[in-house]
Amino acid sequence: DAGITQSPRHKVTETGTPVTLRCHQTENHRYMYWYRQDPGHGLRLIHYSYGVKDTDKGEVSDGYSVSRSKTEDFLLTLESATSSQTSVYFCAISESRDYEQYFGPGTRLTVT
Amino acid sequence: SQKIEQNSEALNIQEGKTATLTCNYTNYSPAYLQWYRQDPGRGPVFLLLIRENEKEKRKERLKVTFDTTLKQSLFHITASQPADSATYLCALEEATGNQFYFGTGTSLTVIP
Numbered sequence: 019d020a021g022i023t024q025s026p027r028h029k030v031t032e033t034g035t036p037v038t039l040r041c042h043q044t045e046n047h048r049y050m051y052w053y054r055q056d057p058g059h060g061l062r063l064i065h066y067s068y069g070v071k072d073t074d075k076g077e078v079s080d081g082y083s084v085s086r087s088k089t090e091d092f093l094l095t096l097e098s099a100t101s102s103q104t105s106v107y108f109c110a111i112s113e114s115r116d117y118e119q120y121f122g123p124g125t126r127l128t129v130t
Numbered sequence: 131s132q133k134i135e136q137n138s139e140a141l142n143i144q145e146g147k148t149a150t151l152t153c154n155y156t157n158y159s160p161a162y163l164q165w166y167r168q169d170p171g172r173g174p175v176f177l178l179l180i181r182e183n184e185k186e187k188r189k190e191r192l193k194v195t196f197d198t199t200l201k202q203s204l205f206h207i208t209a210s211q212p213a214d215s216a217t218y219l220c221a222l223e224e225a226t227g228n229q230f231y232f233g234t235g236t237s238l239t240v241i242p
Contacts, residue, residue: 051230053232058234059234060219060232060233060234060235061174061219061221061232062232063229063230063231066228066230068228074228076229076230077229077231108173108174110173115223115228116161116162116179116181116223117179118164118176118179119164119174119176119230120176121173121174121175122173123172123173124171124172124173
Protein backbone atom coordinates (compact mmCIF):
# COMPACT_ATOMS: atom_id res chain seq x y z
CA ASP A 19 0.00 0.00 0.00
CA ALA A 20 1.10 3.50 -0.79
CA GLY A 21 2.30 5.35 2.29
CA ILE A 22 -0.59 7.68 2.85
CA THR A 23 -2.30 8.40 6.15
CA GLN A 24 -5.14 10.67 7.21
CA SER A 25 -5.85 12.17 10.59
CA PRO A 26 -8.10 12.15 12.40
CA ARG A 27 -9.97 9.09 11.15
CA HIS A 28 -13.19 10.14 12.83
CA LYS A 29 -14.34 13.51 14.08
CA VAL A 30 -17.57 14.95 15.43
CA THR A 31 -17.76 18.71 15.63
CA GLU A 32 -20.36 21.42 16.07
CA THR A 33 -21.66 23.80 13.46
CA GLY A 34 -19.55 26.93 13.19
CA THR A 35 -16.31 25.46 14.53
CA PRO A 36 -13.12 25.29 12.44
CA VAL A 37 -11.84 21.86 11.46
CA THR A 38 -8.54 20.80 9.91
CA LEU A 39 -7.94 17.42 8.34
CA ARG A 40 -4.42 16.24 7.61
CA CYS A 41 -3.08 14.06 4.83
CA HIS A 42 0.47 12.76 5.10
CA GLN A 43 2.40 10.82 2.44
CA THR A 44 5.77 9.11 2.43
CA GLU A 45 5.91 8.54 -1.36
CA ASN A 46 7.23 11.96 -2.39
CA HIS A 47 4.43 12.25 -4.97
CA ARG A 48 3.92 15.65 -6.53
CA TYR A 49 0.12 15.67 -6.71
CA MET A 50 -2.22 15.52 -3.72
CA TYR A 51 -6.01 15.68 -3.73
CA TRP A 52 -8.88 16.09 -1.31
CA TYR A 53 -12.24 14.49 -2.13
CA ARG A 54 -15.52 14.12 -0.31
CA GLN A 55 -17.79 11.11 -0.80
CA ASP A 56 -21.52 11.29 -0.23
CA PRO A 57 -24.32 8.84 -1.08
CA GLY A 58 -25.75 9.62 -4.50
CA HIS A 59 -22.88 11.93 -5.44
CA GLY A 60 -19.88 9.70 -5.47
CA LEU A 61 -16.44 11.17 -5.02
CA ARG A 62 -16.13 14.89 -5.70
CA LEU A 63 -12.88 16.82 -5.90
CA ILE A 64 -12.55 19.65 -3.37
CA HIS A 65 -9.02 20.95 -3.94
CA TYR A 66 -5.78 19.59 -5.28
CA SER A 67 -2.09 20.47 -5.12
CA TYR A 68 0.55 20.09 -7.82
CA GLY A 69 3.50 21.08 -5.64
CA VAL A 70 4.50 22.88 -2.47
CA LYS A 71 2.40 26.01 -2.14
CA ASP A 72 0.71 25.23 -5.50
CA THR A 73 -2.99 24.50 -5.11
CA ASP A 74 -6.16 24.84 -7.15
CA LYS A 75 -9.89 24.46 -6.71
CA GLY A 76 -11.93 21.44 -7.57
CA GLU A 77 -15.61 20.93 -8.28
CA VAL A 78 -16.87 21.61 -4.72
CA SER A 79 -14.37 24.02 -3.15
CA ASP A 80 -16.76 26.48 -1.49
CA GLY A 81 -16.33 26.48 2.29
CA TYR A 82 -12.95 24.73 2.14
CA SER A 83 -9.36 25.92 2.04
CA VAL A 84 -6.11 23.97 1.70
CA SER A 85 -2.44 24.43 2.36
CA ARG A 86 0.69 22.56 1.40
CA SER A 87 3.87 23.83 3.01
CA LYS A 88 5.76 20.55 2.65
CA THR A 89 5.72 17.86 -0.04
CA GLU A 90 4.42 15.27 2.39
CA ASP A 91 1.55 17.17 4.01
CA PHE A 92 -1.71 18.50 2.57
CA LEU A 93 -4.16 20.14 4.97
CA LEU A 94 -7.88 20.66 4.39
CA THR A 95 -9.58 23.31 6.53
CA LEU A 96 -13.25 23.95 7.05
CA GLU A 97 -13.22 27.52 8.35
CA SER A 98 -16.70 27.27 9.84
CA ALA A 99 -18.17 23.80 9.60
CA THR A 100 -21.76 23.33 8.44
CA SER A 101 -24.00 20.26 8.55
CA SER A 102 -23.76 19.99 4.76
CA GLN A 103 -20.06 19.23 5.19
CA THR A 104 -20.83 16.02 7.03
CA SER A 105 -19.15 13.48 4.79
CA VAL A 106 -16.32 11.03 4.33
CA TYR A 107 -13.17 12.81 3.20
CA PHE A 108 -10.49 11.05 1.20
CA CYS A 109 -7.00 12.21 0.41
CA ALA A 110 -5.22 10.87 -2.67
CA ILE A 111 -1.74 11.16 -4.15
CA SER A 112 -0.27 10.63 -7.60
CA GLU A 113 3.14 10.95 -9.22
CA SER A 114 1.88 13.04 -12.05
CA ARG A 115 -1.29 14.40 -13.55
CA ASP A 116 -2.16 11.38 -15.71
CA TYR A 117 -1.05 8.66 -13.32
CA GLU A 118 -3.15 6.52 -11.04
CA GLN A 119 -4.21 7.93 -7.71
CA TYR A 120 -3.59 6.23 -4.40
CA PHE A 121 -6.17 6.89 -1.74
CA GLY A 122 -5.90 7.19 1.99
CA PRO A 123 -8.22 5.38 4.43
CA GLY A 124 -10.61 8.32 4.75
CA THR A 125 -11.86 10.58 7.54
CA ARG A 126 -15.46 10.42 8.64
CA LEU A 127 -16.56 13.91 9.68
CA THR A 128 -19.88 14.60 11.36
CA VAL A 129 -21.02 18.17 11.89
CA THR A 130 -23.86 18.45 14.40
CA SER B 131 -24.79 19.58 -17.93
CA GLN B 132 -21.85 17.32 -17.33
CA LYS B 133 -22.41 13.89 -15.87
CA ILE B 134 -20.88 10.45 -15.58
CA GLU B 135 -23.36 7.59 -15.37
CA GLN B 136 -22.60 4.04 -14.34
CA ASN B 137 -24.93 1.03 -14.21
CA SER B 138 -27.89 2.45 -12.35
CA GLU B 139 -28.55 -0.65 -10.29
CA ALA B 140 -26.47 -3.16 -8.44
CA LEU B 141 -25.16 -5.99 -10.59
CA ASN B 142 -25.43 -9.60 -9.44
CA ILE B 143 -23.73 -12.38 -11.39
CA GLN B 144 -22.85 -16.02 -10.89
CA GLU B 145 -19.30 -17.02 -10.09
CA GLY B 146 -17.33 -17.84 -13.22
CA LYS B 147 -19.33 -15.53 -15.49
CA THR B 148 -18.10 -12.30 -17.03
CA ALA B 149 -19.21 -9.09 -15.37
CA THR B 150 -19.61 -6.06 -17.63
CA LEU B 151 -19.88 -2.61 -16.10
CA THR B 152 -20.66 0.52 -18.10
CA CYS B 153 -19.57 4.11 -17.74
CA ASN B 154 -21.21 6.74 -19.93
CA TYR B 155 -20.21 10.37 -19.88
CA THR B 156 -21.83 13.53 -21.20
CA ASN B 157 -20.25 16.88 -22.01
CA TYR B 158 -16.71 15.88 -21.09
CA SER B 159 -13.64 15.60 -23.28
CA PRO B 160 -11.55 13.17 -21.28
CA ALA B 161 -7.82 12.79 -21.74
CA TYR B 162 -8.10 9.38 -20.14
CA LEU B 163 -10.41 7.29 -18.05
CA GLN B 164 -9.64 5.23 -14.96
CA TRP B 165 -11.38 2.42 -13.11
CA TYR B 166 -11.18 1.92 -9.35
CA ARG B 167 -12.46 -0.64 -6.91
CA GLN B 168 -13.85 0.37 -3.52
CA ASP B 169 -14.65 -1.92 -0.63
CA PRO B 170 -16.94 -0.79 2.23
CA GLY B 171 -15.19 1.57 4.62
CA ARG B 172 -12.04 1.76 2.48
CA GLY B 173 -10.58 4.18 -0.02
CA PRO B 174 -10.73 3.41 -3.76
CA VAL B 175 -7.99 1.25 -5.26
CA PHE B 176 -6.73 1.86 -8.79
CA LEU B 177 -7.31 -0.90 -11.35
CA LEU B 178 -6.79 0.32 -14.92
CA LEU B 179 -6.18 3.49 -16.93
CA ILE B 180 -7.05 3.88 -20.62
CA ARG B 181 -6.14 6.92 -22.71
CA GLU B 182 -8.29 8.62 -25.34
CA ASN B 183 -6.21 7.16 -28.20
CA GLU B 184 -6.47 3.59 -26.86
CA LYS B 185 -9.34 1.24 -27.64
CA GLU B 186 -8.67 -1.52 -25.14
CA LYS B 187 -6.50 -2.34 -22.12
CA ARG B 188 -6.10 -5.63 -20.30
CA LYS B 189 -4.70 -6.67 -16.95
CA GLU B 190 -5.06 -10.28 -15.89
CA ARG B 191 -8.84 -10.95 -15.71
CA LEU B 192 -9.70 -7.30 -16.27
CA LYS B 193 -10.40 -5.58 -19.57
CA VAL B 194 -11.47 -2.02 -20.25
CA THR B 195 -12.59 -0.46 -23.52
CA PHE B 196 -12.95 3.19 -24.39
CA ASP B 197 -15.15 4.49 -27.21
CA THR B 198 -14.89 8.28 -27.52
CA THR B 199 -17.56 8.31 -30.25
CA LEU B 200 -20.12 6.62 -28.02
CA LYS B 201 -18.68 8.43 -24.97
CA GLN B 202 -18.56 5.15 -23.14
CA SER B 203 -16.18 2.85 -21.32
CA LEU B 204 -16.87 -0.80 -20.58
CA PHE B 205 -15.15 -2.68 -17.77
CA HIS B 206 -15.09 -6.48 -17.90
CA ILE B 207 -14.14 -8.98 -15.22
CA THR B 208 -13.81 -12.47 -16.66
CA ALA B 209 -14.10 -15.66 -14.61
CA SER B 210 -15.58 -13.63 -11.78
CA GLN B 211 -15.04 -14.69 -8.17
CA PRO B 212 -16.86 -13.81 -4.94
CA ALA B 213 -13.76 -11.80 -3.97
CA ASP B 214 -14.52 -9.47 -6.90
CA SER B 215 -17.63 -8.26 -5.06
CA ALA B 216 -17.17 -4.52 -4.48
CA THR B 217 -18.18 -1.14 -5.84
CA TYR B 218 -16.46 -0.15 -9.05
CA LEU B 219 -15.91 3.48 -9.93
CA CYS B 220 -15.03 5.08 -13.22
CA ALA B 221 -13.25 8.41 -13.29
CA LEU B 222 -12.02 10.80 -15.92
CA GLU B 223 -9.87 13.87 -16.25
CA GLU B 224 -10.70 16.55 -18.74
CA ALA B 225 -8.21 17.03 -21.56
CA THR B 226 -8.14 20.73 -20.63
CA GLY B 227 -7.39 21.52 -17.04
CA ASN B 228 -6.77 19.35 -14.00
CA GLN B 229 -10.36 18.62 -12.99
CA PHE B 230 -10.99 15.01 -12.06
CA TYR B 231 -14.51 13.51 -11.95
CA PHE B 232 -15.87 10.23 -10.60
CA GLY B 233 -19.04 8.35 -11.38
CA THR B 234 -21.24 7.19 -8.49
CA GLY B 235 -20.16 3.59 -8.92
CA THR B 236 -21.69 0.18 -9.60
CA SER B 237 -22.09 -2.33 -6.80
CA LEU B 238 -21.11 -5.79 -8.03
CA THR B 239 -21.98 -8.98 -6.17
CA VAL B 240 -20.58 -12.30 -7.40
CA ILE B 241 -22.73 -15.16 -6.17
CA PRO B 242 -20.94 -18.44 -5.38
